[in-house]
Amino acid sequence: MKILMVCLGNICRSPLAEGIMKQKIREAAFNWEVDSAGTGYWHAGELPDRRSIATALQHGIDITDQRARQFQQADFERFDKIFVMDTQNLRDVLRLAQTEAHRAKVELMLDQIYPGQERSVPDPYYDDNGFEAVFQMLDRACEAFVSYPRENT
Ligand code: 4NP
Numbered sequence: 001m002k003i004l005m006v007c008l009g010n011i012c013r014s015p016l017a018e019g020i021m022k023q024k025i026r027e028a029a030f031n032w033e034v035d036s037a038g039t040g041y042w043h044a045g046e047l048p049d050r051r052s053i054a055t056a057l058q059h060g061i062d063i064t065d066q067r068a069r070q071f072q073q074a075d076f077e078r079f080d081k082i083f084v085m086d087t088q089n090l091r092d093v094l095r096l097a098q099t100e101a102h103r104a105k106v107e108l109m110l111d112q113i114y115p116g117q118e119r120s121v122p123d124p125y126y127d128d129n130g131f132e133a134v135f136q137m138l139d140r141a142c143e144a145f146v147s148y149p150r151e152n153t
Contacts, residue, residue, distance in 0.1 A: 001032040004079040005109070006089050010038030010068035012131075013085045013121050015048035017109060017138045019056050019063040024146045035079070037071040039092040044068050051124070055131040059139075076102035083109040083141075086120030110137065112144040 005017035014036035021034045038044075046068045047053070056063045073096055075082065082105045084090045090108055097103045110119040121137060124130030 001030070001081065002079045003032060003034045004071075004075055004082045005034065005036040005085075006039065006071055006082060006093055007036075007085040007121075008038055008040050008089060008123065009043045009049075009125070010036055010040075010070070011043045011046055011049045012052050012124055013134055013138070014038065015063050015066045015068075016052050016056055016131075016135055017083065017085070017121075017142065018066060019061045020135070020138050021142045021146070023061050024142050028146055030146070036066065037069050037075060039071050039089055041070040044070055049125070051128060051131045055135050058132075059135065071096070073098075076105065080105065082106045085109055086123065087118060088120075109141050112141040113137075 003021060005014040005021065007014040018034050018036040025032045025034065048063050048066050053063055071093060076097060082093060084093055084106060087108070090106065093106050094103055097106065108118065109121060110117070121134055122130060124134050
């Protein structure tokens with residue numbers, strides 16, 4: 001199972017989602033791969049936002065090995081599951097999909113805990129206090145996915 005986490009900048013939400021999912025996979029001793037990317041290119045090559053780094057560290061997760069990159073068409077082939085953080089990411093990624101099989105890999109991250117409700121992980125970029133809440137919802141969503149691997153794989 002290869003999972004890609006996608007947001008807009010690949011510096012706030014998806015790096016947290018990548019770090020959280022990797023930790024849960026380590027704990028479950030699964031042989032899965034996780035990466036993240038942004039639909040935008042502005043932050044390519046950058047470290048995660050310092051507030052995401054700090055929030056992850058408070059939960060014992062080091063995400064400083066990550067560097068931002070832009071989502072690319074090849075990711076539809078490289079990954080089995082593409083989790084997007086919000087409905088704009090969903091539209092942007094689906095617009096790049098060329099086959100039904102590719103479209104079927106894309107899902108809102110919060111569908112794991114709020115199926116069918118089209119809920120978005122809020123963008124915390126302009127909200128210093130939003131990062132912990134984002135961490136908590138990503139943690140629950142990743143936990144749900146890791147807890148029911150047979151339904152997902
Ligand atoms: P992210 O947050 O999509 O969770 O990484 C953002 C990061 C940067 C910008 C917007 C959202 N930006 O406009 O630069």
